[in-house]
């Protein structure tokens with residue numbers, strides 16, 4: 001039936017074929033995993049789902065925080081074999097199953113890039129359909145902002161080519177409306193950007209200065225020149241790590257010379273008494289590998305883990321009480337297990353796009369907060385998240401999809417939700433593509 005192949009329970013490949021990145025979802029038992037070899041296979045799987053009524057869910061990189069690219073009894077339509085990257089002039093067409101490291105490495109051969117995330121094994125489909133934020137996003141926008149054409153097989157089994165003038169409503173929804181909602185994307189054509197070298201930095205403070213560091217960072221990072229993307233991380237280390245202690249580290253990437261970066265960072269380096277300040281100049285691909293924690297592109301992976309996460313957007317500066325809540329929360333976790341807060345600066349090119357121009361509504365955030373824990377840290381994470389409710393916007397990042405978030409529809413899509421539902425009614429009126437936090441017709 002398919003040019004690709006189908007893996008079913010009982011076969012030797014089933015145990016690995018059904019795995020997502022997060023080991024918590026190893027309990028899920030799909031009915032089959034259909035490896036699509038080409039667009040025609042994707043169309044066949046969708047038509048077969050229509051005629052049999054068997055639920056099909058798309059999977060690209062398998063990094064869904066909610067496990068929504070699998071499920072008990074579903075057929076997983078795996079697009080990982082559609083992973084080509086073809087460059088034509090300033091545009092790149094990327095197969096929906098490409099992993100980010102493959103995209104970065106292929107584009108680097110042409111001296112080009114697209115803004116995307118830092119995890120090497122995230123799939124381009126899940127990332128781009130939900131937005132996509134990373135170390136080049138204050139300069140070039142979200143991954144979705146750089147999308148110029150989307151090819152997607154919709155619920156009637158037809159491949160549609162969507163852009164600003166063809167199916168513009170579906171093209172709009174495909175830029176932030178979230179994976180798994182409107183069909184199975186087969187490829188993405190992006191505007192690319194020439195890159196050569198970038199400067200990077202890392203600053204660590206003593207933990208006792210964590211609140212001071214966060215206050216200085218939030219006053220600086222969302223308002224810095226577009227060329228600088230920066231983060232600040234508050235990390236409770238795993239107790240098994242030698243000399244385990246909580247860390248506060250800011251890091252970032254600058255499209256400009258290291259000497260300029262050093263002076264630009266003065267508001268951070270003059271805060272408290274940093275333990276360590278490093279800057280370096282790297283080729284763009286080496287910077288990608290640096291953020292991914294890899295030596296080379298060929299062997300670059302993110303080890304699987306059991307991971308719980310929640311997110312917030314912060315639209316007004318955090319008060320000192322709110323910062324104290326974050327810092328004390330991480331301090332309380334230290335010694336209990338790994339837990340971390342990742343604050344990513346927005347502003348710049350991300351915030352210059354009007355909220356309704358694409359389905360990605362989060363255009364007035366100063367920064368996002370991602371709360372993460374590994375292993376048994378879920379209760380800690382939920383408690384800290386609850387304490388932060390008075391201090392944050394009520395919005396959350398759809399790519400950090402959060403099965404426990406009751407207000408998800410508003411939090412992910414805000415004022416864009418009615419239009420997303422209208423697109424859903426038009427292209428998938430019977431909800432062929434569905435999951436717990438899927439957009440309803």
Ligand SMILES: Cc1cc2nc3c(=O)[nH]c(=O)nc-3n(C[C@H](O)[C@H](O)[C@H](O)COP(=O)(O)OP(=O)(O)OC[C@H]3O[C@@H](n4cnc5c(N)ncnc54)[C@H](O)[C@@H]3O)c2cc1C
Nearest residue numbers: 060061062063064069117118119123126132133179180185
């Ligand atoms: C370790 C880690 C690091 C991350 N880092 C970043 C980061 O730096 N920046 C950032 O913005 N995000 C980041 N993310 C979040 C990431 O963007 C989302 O988890 C994203 O949804 C993953 O996409 P995927 O294709 O790998 O996942 P999948 O699980 O394959 O898919 C995610 C969703 O999209 C759907 N989908 C998959 N393929 C298709 C398709 N072809 N057509 C339509 N729908 C499809 C799935 O059904 C599912 O609902 C990170 C996640 C992890 C786990």
